[in-house]
Amino acid sequence: MQGNHTLCIAPTGTGKTESAMLPVFHKLLREKRDGTGSGKGFRALYITPLRSLNRDILSRLEWWCGKLGLTVGVRHGDTKQAERTRQSKNPPDLLITTPETIQALFMGKNLREHLKNVRYVVIDEIHELAGSKRGAQLSVALERIVEQSGEFQRIALSATVGNPDDVARFLCSRRPYHLVNIPAAPRLSIDVKYAGGEFSKQAKFVSKLIDKNESVLVFVNTRTTAEALGQQLYDRGDVEVHHGSLSREVRIEAEEKFKDRRIKALICTSSMELGLDIGHIGHVLQFGSPREVSRLLQRVGRAGHRLDTVSRGTILATGFDDLVESLVIAKKATSNECEDVVMPVNAADVLANQVSAMALEYGEIPQERIAEIVGRSAVFSDYDALLEKVFSQLEYHRLIRRESGTVIRTGRCRKYMYSNLSMIHDEKKVKILDILTRRIVGTLDESFVISWIHTGAVFVTKGQLWQVITVEDGMVKVEPAVRVKGELPSWEGEQIPVPYAVAIESGKIRRKRKLGKYPADRLSEDFISGFLKGMDDSRSPVASDMLMTIEHYDEGVVINLCGGHKANEALGRLVSILLSARFGTTVGVEIGAYRILLRLPREIGAVDVLETLNSIDPEHIQGLLGIALKRTAIFKWKMVQTAKKFGAIDADADYEKFSMHRLIDLFDGTVIQEEAFRELFINYMDVASAGEIVRRIVSGELDMQIAPLSSLGREGLTSSRDMIPPPATDKAVVNAVKRRIEDDNIILFCMNCRKWKSKTVVSRVPDDDIVCPVCGARLIAALKPYEEHMIDTARKKEKGADERAIEVRMLRNANIVLSSGKKAVRAFAARGVGPDTASRIIGTFKDGDEFYLEILKAERNYIRTHRFWN
Template sequence: MGNVFELLDPRIREALSELGMTEPTGTQQKAIPAILSGGHVLLIAPTGTGKTESALLPAFDLLMRMSSEEREGIKVLYITPLRALNRDMMKRMRWWAGRLDLNIDVRHGDTTTHERRRQALKPPDILITTPETVQAMLMGSRMRENLKSLAMVIVDEVHELASSKRGTQMAIALERLGRYTEFRRIGLSATVGTPGEVAKFLAGTGREAQIVEVKLAKSLDFHVTYPETIDSDKPLSKKLLTDPDIAAQIRTMIDLIKRNRSTLMFVNTRQSAEAIGARFRKLDQAIAVHHGSLSKEARIEAEDSFKDGKVNALVCTSSMELGIDIGDIDHVIQYMSPREVSRLLQRVGRAGHSIGETSSGTIITINEDDSAEAWAICRRASAGQIENINLYKKSYDALANQICAMALEYGDISATYVYETVCKAYPYAQLSRKEFDRVLQQLVEERLIFLSPEGLIGRKAKTRTYMYENLSMIPDEKRFDVYDVITGRMIGTLDEAFVVNFADVGAIFITKGEMWRIVEVTEDRVRVEPIENPQGEVPSWTGEEIPVPFSVAMEVGAIRRTVAEMAGSPEADIVRYLTSAYPTDEATARSYVRYVKKQVAGNYPVPSDQLVTVEEEERTIMINACFGHKVNETLGRVVTALLASRFGGGVAMEIDPYRIKLELPKRIRAADVAKMIADLEPIFVEPIIEKTLKNTLLLKWKMVHVARKFGALSRDVDYERISMEKLLNVFEGTPMYEEAVNEILHDKLDIDNAIKVLEKIRSGEIKVLTGRLSPIGDAGFTGGRELMAPESADRSIVLALKERIMNDHVILFCLNCKQFSSKRKVKDVEERPVCPLCNSRLIAALKPWEKEEADLVKKAAKNKLAEPEMVKVKRVYRNGNLVLSHGRVAVIALASRGLGPESASRVIGRQREDEEDFYRDILKAERDYVRTRRFWA
């Protein structure tokens, strides 16, 4: 085929010549003829290969060939998942609009009333918008009329929408549009593992979309490195108030940025973005920070600073995967493993100025597991083994939303007509009429719609209000605007969970890479002042961590197994094998070899893709399982439920992709847990999971959000004041309850692969061994390590902790006479507390809120108490025995946050060289408590 630009209108070819675009890219050469042929097309191509123009040039051609009468109304709808992409697209299309005399406009939530009215009266030829704004337009009679002449819909980043409820809602909206007019559907997608699923999502049931897939036009160059610490990292770590290994990572980042003109640095969480930004500022290194919780102005400022060359590095989260134009990028840094193959391809694909040029990326890892994970992902990326898109199917809350939307759109409409329209959307292809009718009935009960005996759906007084409040399927989480009291400028937002847990007046945290102290918290606003202080809390955005897929974690297990099998060979031979098999350096490979060899040298089995190990240390059970976040979360919840039913008490759980850590109320042998896993029938996994979800905060959170989408709870309902019991009583057995459970199963758990694992254990394909806590078992849970505060805390942090504890209050209570009780600061407690009434040293040190425990001890002396109350009494006596044995040292440990008698005993019992190490151990125990407290049943 010749130059495909020849197929386009001469005026477009002239414009292309002016831009110096005389030769099409490989993507454009394949895609333009397919789109011009008139069918539905899914274009799958890497970033930076001319994908956007591949869709826009045929759209321009379509408009140029129409007469002025034919161009009445909106002809092309360009839908993007982000407002930032809307803004970016408008910038790119402004020149084309002027050159071809086209009317192109943008519409989203921030569009002014005046602009909306102008668009309604004089519709543009091309309208750039978001999925949510499509919903709003279908509610307006004039805009709906303008859309009836639609000829083409382009869905940008369609893969991103396909795996979310926003996309499910949009799929129905496209079918609603399709009831008015026939239009072509063009989808633009990054490389995905299941192109056929995305094509079906785009086209809808009963239609075919031609898949045009362009393989990587650019070669990708990956390098994985776990930075070694050098002498200069020690003074740097003191300056940054962090550990030398983190200082080495920062130093490596700075070296890479200096070597390149422009560097995009991806991180997996907003916490990391903020922490790195703060570190760079402390070193007077210019860097911009970009993530979704910053204000629009702050994000635009970061984009423009980078594009204009004011800063040569931009640290960002996944928001920058989606092709926002920020100029040429020389190099991409990925901090920590990118977790998924698709993310690595999207992120590193952003580097390289021109088509055909190599895109280079460096993955800086933070430990040996992280290195192996990055190796596995790089290998899978090179082999084209990309994760499948996990579509939402039959979402009841999105369905409820769209039933209400159609009631509003039509006035009175047949329920059968609505059902048939919905089923044309691919996510609802398997929706039964019975399921549809249950959702319909729920909406009738919530008084959102009217259903006549003849089967007509009608709107009610609150339908319009409901729809305006629920244009989006993104959960309504309360956001607090953060304002600088010095400048009056809005600097970002914090979510409700962070404000509830951390945002006391005087608390210090980081946002936009800078330190702030909270001076006031109101109903919707947090006012702050800038501060220079190393002990800040990094804002905590819940549920943000990217889960490691089952397939990647299993490959990490296979790498472990291979290195373990080679453990008898010379280290140099194993290092040579790793550096030839994976894109890594000798130092990183050597570190990994020593990591595995340490396990082997201690006669510990090496957990792998074929071996699960169950290890014990006091009341901790560590299950080493290379199955990824979702499978480990599933298995962990099942095992936790079985253990909790056996003990009748709470079990704390923490997971990473390679471990399930359990803290038990009493000691249990690893062999008993291993037997429990081996005996577990795979068919029981789902029923156990559903039963255990019933009393979790996670289900409560989901039920509140789903109920809001059904109109059963108002948007401003106070989440904290709703009891779980009340929610279950009202919603169990309804579509709302089922949807909340299904959403958890879809987003957080992986029942199918958990069942596969259990089947492999039963068949012997995966073995289970037991033992004591091993080096690999003890090496986990560093993925969430704070960049801001060292794991082995700096002296200034230790001293601050000591000062806080010394000024905390305790209640000293005599367990002998039960008459003496005294509240005082820890620093005022004697080295060996003695009761002034009876001279006994058996004195408990209770936290101020444990006063009722002292009352229970008094009651127990006179009456027999119920079992739960006796458990509390026994804890008070264990507390007193600790103080009897260790004096004020025990009082200090018991006054710490989250430390009960058992954990305090472990901290006190450790061998250490000096007092500061004692406080470091307390700090570690407090952090562990904060990380795991949400799992206590």
């Protein structure tokens, strides 16, 4: 009311919007009456993260504005051209908009004028923005508005967060602020249930809960679950599904039906988390662990929806990990221990975007002024060097020019800004065409195509295997594939990670097995103790906050580690990098919140993994990850996204004829690469917690044990997969050659009786004794298929000089096989290796890989001197 910058933290449904806007309306009216508020232009901006929220807010505020004689408008991506023109001619007093449209306002000459009168800016659901690059961009945009209008009052509305002061500083930067915090916890009642592991039983539970309540909002974590649950409950006739993949019409219809009480339950994903008004919600059911405390608070907070009522929610846990985790999160929620919002500091792509935007806005702008504007925001600090790098990168891509300290826009700049208003990466979808049936079988995310798809690659979609024939005409052309060796890429997309603190506390429950403090009912308690007893009975050690177990399974090793997704991601990748460097093989890695699964070749076992874990120096984690990430799919994907924000790659770029892998190498050492790493280390991995885990291993606080596969290790993994290829390919090439030689055809011929002849492949030749089954002699020659004619020569009674020579060669061959056994057979299977070369190779007394390297050398020599000419 007094005009202070204010952050208001309150649960949804407590009338936040009105409480923020009524004082603003009051002051707008007073200014109008006093005449201080004359002049054209927007007087107040109301910014929300979503278009649908904009529409909702508009319908609520229109009523007030109508009564008060104020004008209100909404402007975002969906706004029609006529409405836009009207706004530009007659700007409303209050404009409801999104952060991206704010960017567009700076670009029009008239609209920019209208910004000069802004007195109030309200940001709704600021917690959704503050932790992302959209927020960082908005933070700079606010300072750019200050340049036009002078200081204005900042008001923000937020759901519960762990660090309200940081969010307030994000809003106001160094300006003084006022914090209004209404905790959610006293108004919450959350219970945790377990209804068995089968989906049908879980669906039955959901159905019963719907019966018992007047209206229920069912939150699920993925769209697939939403669809599956909707299918199961479809016959009830009073349930609808609501998620981001459905068309807007379908979603709005579902919302309306729920609002009008035509249906009793709505199954939804995070699409319903924000404060969209869909009428009274009696109860919230969270299907599966909510993963984060803040998410649970936000979701359950939707129930009740009046100041005096209690929000009631139920978590239906679906398995052991899920149940334990749900209990931890429910307890943290009722004691108001919410996660922090982590602001992206010094995001270089946001800086690049805003530097270009300012160049466009002003035409020419001194570097110092850009630095000054950026420096006033809360999301950049100590950024001088970074700004200089961004300037020169943008110059390189010709988005700006610089002349004696002034930044000047170029022709490309406007085009760039039009396609880069948003910091959200919009993913191009690439169609998959089955060339046999000439039918489109689905779509892939562009990022998946760039990082995984190359001619010959095999991937899974729609439950079927496909092999890529080519990528052209903007389509991936495929044919059905047969079973293929190696791990198959499948893109799980970005999902909600379980934080380190939650995972550690879940580990503590596994260790202490006391559920007193947690809201567990009898059934859940029995299930947990039953599961752990099962582990004890099979003498399996239980991984906990103080124990990591390493278990063997048929394709590799499972590390049971309660570290949460991001710490496990960092540690899992680190271990695979080290293993792949040490053994020269590819290592497949899959990450979950409680386990890391490593796909390994047979020769690497749990002991090697344990040794590797022991050898990690916590100081080197970030450095090692930096080197090795460069070869992974996730890094390439991030690089392309970041390069787009720098204007290096257009949003609609088409690079199918070129090698994206090598293109990315051109950005080595640039600020684009730095930013890709920064984001990966903050958003995808928790390097700090991984370091903490390693330190606890070193200090002995976290014990490690090798164990056979337990029911804990067998629990499913549901997260990202990637493969870490070895740094040097020597070993891998050797493996390929080894495999080729093992599969090579070879003819064994007895030089003693000269009767026995056997066509076989190298792998089937016995390891020790190579004996003639006819005469029992050990004088066996190993011949290549094209040397078969030599056998006829050897069998001849009468021989000429040339034929004698051949016989002698064969005898030498057999002698070498006699003295060196299978090793000799392998040597003779190689291209162009005769007795001379074979005895030389064997004479080096090399074993294992070095033996094959000798074979490779011999082959290369043969190719150089003999191969091509005939």
